[in-house]
Amino acid sequence: MVRGYRRLRGAVVSIAVAGTLAAGSLVTGAGPAVARPAPGEASQYLVFYAQGRQADALSAIRSGGGVVEAVDAKLGYALVHGPGTAFAERLGASSSIVGVTDNRRVGSAAALPAQGPVSVPAVATPAAEVSAPAQGAFPAAASSSQAAAAATRGDPLSARQWNMKMIGATPGGSYAKDRGSKRVLVGVIDTGVDGRHPDIAPNFDRRLSRNFVVDRPKDSKGKTLDGPCEYKNCKDPADVDDDGHGTHVASTIGSPLNGIGVAGVAPGVSLVNIRAGTDSGFFFLKPVLDALTYAGDAGIDVVNMSFFVDPWTFNCARNKADSRAEQLQQAGIITGVQRALDYARGHGVTLISALGNGSTDLGHPTTDKDSPGYPAGSERDRTIDNSCLNVPAESRGVISVSAVGPSKRKAWYSDYGTEQTDLAAPGGDPTDAGTSLKGTAREILAAAPTRALRKQKLIDGSGKPTGSSVVRDCHQGKCSYYQYLSGTSMASPHAAGVAAILISRFGKPGRGGLALSPARVQELLYATADRVGCPSSGSITYSVSEQKHLCAGPTSKNGFYGHGLVNAYRAATAKH
Structure with a gap:
């Protein structure tokens, strides 16, 4: 998730390879620093x-x-x-x-921050990355021959997408059956979407896209927050993503099969940016409410929420350790987000959320050391219980998704729980040694904005990637960029893409496009998922965190995988 989700509480924070937190990756529960007002201040x-x-x-x-x-x-x-x-x-x-x-700004997207000494071997640079692009250049549009070749062989970087192979989203799989319809609108509630990226632009709906946040260059203490204001009134256009998290999510959902870079789960759907996260990756309550309400009013079919609403990792309306004002604040977050989710779902929006990157059994939480994550430095240890909620992952009507690595092992960082986990999907895990993949190749590769990568120093002045976490794909002297990230933020868009395929196949004309009730989409998602049982030992002990996670429940519904691992091919071929 993004910073709203453990700074990513809402949006899942991705793990930057080589032990570096990707710039802009959001972590649940963290928000920008803002000083509390004096008692008499309005x-x-x-x-x-x-x-x-x-x-x-x-x-x-x-x-x-x-x-x-x-x-x-x-x-x-x-x-x-x-x-x-x-x-x-x-x-x-x-x-x-x-x-x-x-x-205040109280939310963030979720990408997993690197924790501990994780060794990440370098990945060989493919020939497609050799030529350097001109400054600020965008790749040329795919030719008809490129697109035709992609239909049968995949896109140039498809070989790196183990995640798509895992769920059957390949030229010989779901792409040959149903790639999703342009009439299906998938909303990305995140840090923004780079609508000009060549592997986003063909499917990007600029007319419907909205930005509900205003950049804040500095916090109340004068420290850099979102950076300089690049646009009038500090409000970015609806096709800009200065963080990169939202673009990565959108790419996983619906990058076109066009002979450039990668392809998404549903490469034929329409992508709508419904921005509620800041440049610095925080998700605050008001923009989240606005985004969900807009999704309902605009006829969006599916929304992906890889974030949580700050400042509380867990919202407890009656925790005795909190002041009355803090209890009211958390009650407002629980109530407000639930009402917004109910409104969107009541207007036909299927709600998909990242589960979170706290490596926690959400059914049995005991402590919260990350809250309140805003203002900065306010965190304290709190004793909590299962009455405390991770929002929106534990809100009603939301399909919450855990993350797996390339061997299908539950990712070490992924939250879990028998009540909370609805589905599982590839999220990446650099520590998963269960396949021949190494280091960054164990993460999820998807589109990244050039400007964000340059700001994060992940590409140099000539456009060359500075490490193995960024891949460059060049055609006719022009290049586009892709980034490896891990997190439940990366898992949930796979489920959103599969949901879009189901709506494309079974939706009926309505609301200006195709419509299928969220309840029916949920049923079909569960029915087409691959059942995965708990480990034979009943648990996994992760060396990276020295934690033991216990998996409870039968194969049909358990705490690690929920109803199963999403499957695009089964969704594209299932009978109603």
């Missing part, structure tokens, strides 16, 4: 009111000295200015109020 809040109690709530807000700026009747909350923490606590005493959350 702050902005999202105040969630009980069903049918809007008038009472607005009265309580005004009586407490708050100023109502706006009301969102769809999700049942008011945007309010009020005099500091004491104001929030007073509101919590009203029976009409169910949550009061600071309107």
Whole structure:
């Protein structure tokens, strides 16, 4: 996931190969640093009111000295200015109020940060990476002959996509049966999507894409946060991704089979950027609510959520270790996101989420050392239990996905749980030695924005990759870039792509495209997944983390794999 998901709590943070955290990779629960206001200082809040109690709530807000700026009747909350923490606590005493959350940046995407001394051998550089591109050049469009060759042999970098082979997304597999329809809209709620990348552009729907965040160059202490404002009002266009996480996710879902780079699970679908994550990889509550509501209103069929909403890795509405204001903040996150998810699902959106990169049994959590991840430095050890929720992975109506490595072993970083794991998918794992693959080749390769790679110093001034985590594919003197990443953020887009194939096949005309109820998509996803049982020993002990993870449940539904490993070929050939 991305920083919202363990800084990636929402979005799964990918593991950068060679022990370096990929720039912009998001980790659940972490958000940008913002100082808390002084007791008498006015702050902005999202105040969630009980069903049918809007008038009472607005009265309580005004009586407490708050100023109502706006009301969102769809999700049942008011945007309010009020005099500091004491104001929030007073509101919590009203029976009409169910949550009061600071309107700050509170979320991130999830890519897995490197932990421990993981040795990553170098990968040989293929001939396609030899020629250097001109500064800022984009690859030429694929020729008809390139596209025709790709249909039978795959794209130039397909040989590196063990993940697609694992789920049957190959020229001899699902690509020959159903690649997904342009009428199916897959929303990527993430850090943005590079809509100009040659392996994204053919399937990118710029008209429907939106950006719900504004860049913040610096935090309240003057430290660099999102970097300089490149566009008017610090708001990036809807085809920009300065982080790279969202582009990687979108590429895995639907990069076209076009003779360039890689191909996605569903290379024929439409990709819609619904940006809720910042350049620095944080996901805050308000943009997440806006993104989910928009998905419902815009007729999006599937959304991928590789993030969690900061600042709490686990949201506990009644934890005695937290202050009353903190309890209200967490209750607001749980309530607000659930309402937004219900709204989107009620409007036909299938909800797919990364499970998280905390290496935790979510059914039996005991401690949370990462919260609150915002403001920076606020983290403390908390004793928690299963009443505390990882949002949105543990929210109702969401299909949550764990990650596996190339041998199908549950990835060491992946969260798990018999209640929480719905499906499994390839997410990459540099420590999985169960195949002949080495180092970075054990991760997931997908498209990456040139500008983000240059900013992260993953390519040099001439355009040459500086390490094995980046691959360059060149045609006619122009090149595009691809990056190896690991995380549950990388796993969930595989499930989103398979869901898109199912909607393409079984959806009926509606909402301007094809429509299939989320409940039916879920049934078909589970029915077409490959059942994978728990390890024969019942557990796995990971040398990289020195942790023992216990797998519980039968082959039909267990804590590591849920209902099974997603299978694109079975989805493309299944009977209704």
